[in-house]
Amino acid sequence: MTEHTVVSQQQWQDARRALLAKEKALTHQRDALVRERQQLPWVRVDKQYIFDSPEGKKTLADLFGDKTQLIIYHFMFGPDWEQGCPSCSMATDTMNGNVSHLAQRDAAFALVSRAPLEKITPFKNRMGWTALWVSSHATSFNHDFAVSFAKEEMESNGYNFGTTRPYSDECPGLSAFYKDADGAIYHTYSTYGRGLEATLGVYSLLDLAPKGRDEDSLPWPMAWVKHHDRYEAAQPEHACHAH
DSSP: OOOOOOOOHHHHHHHHHHHHHHHHHHHHHHHHHHHHHHTSOOEEOOSOOEEEETTEEEETGGGGTTOSEEEEEEOOOOTTOSSOOHHHHHHHHHHHTTHHHHHTTTEEEEEEESSOHHHHHHHHHHHTOOSEEEEOTTSSHHHHTTSBOOGGGTTSOOBTTTTBOOSSSBOOEEEEEEEOTTOOEEEEEEEEGGGGGGGOHHHHHHTTSTTTTOOTTSSSTTTTOOOTTOTTOSSOOOOOOOO
8 A cells, every 4th residue: 555645634625625616517528428329320139048947948039027127136047057157246246236226227137047947946045135147058158249158259359349359268248239129139338448437335335445446456457356245265266357
């Protein structure tokens, strides 16, 4: 942690007001970016996807329930993994608590992974989450939305809209969809890498703390992250990186 100047309350207040002006400018810039995001063109989803859910088979349309909007978090959990990604789990700790609030704004939420349901269900129960979590194991959904990669794709810049290599055969992402009155479904938005930081509520809090994220000395930014019930464990766990 760097050394900080200690000043009077009035000097601190003056410095804080100067920073507030920059914070307000950033907020207005973000508001403009949100409006621009909502003006993106849409792509109609004509491909049929069938997911495994605790209630049986579900289509993409079924995941909407009675809502017109659907937010899907592409949770890193490969078919041969024993448990889900710790970093995706930290994001889900935040998102799971917002599902009921999203429903009030006409938005459904679901987690999707390639792991089979028999692996997803016990891990979800262990984590204490209630959000809908389905398996795309028998579909090309994860590949089509650029979060799962075959071995021959690992050396190409196929992740994050062709800007970087995938750092695993499974990568995180978030996609949004809209369903119209006739049942047509449209893909409206996807984000990957550091575009997912909005799902990591703990970072928003750490950014306000004196030491911030304090990750500069770590092998990678999220090397400290574990499942919320494993922070006392001696052995480190694999965590997906934020790029």
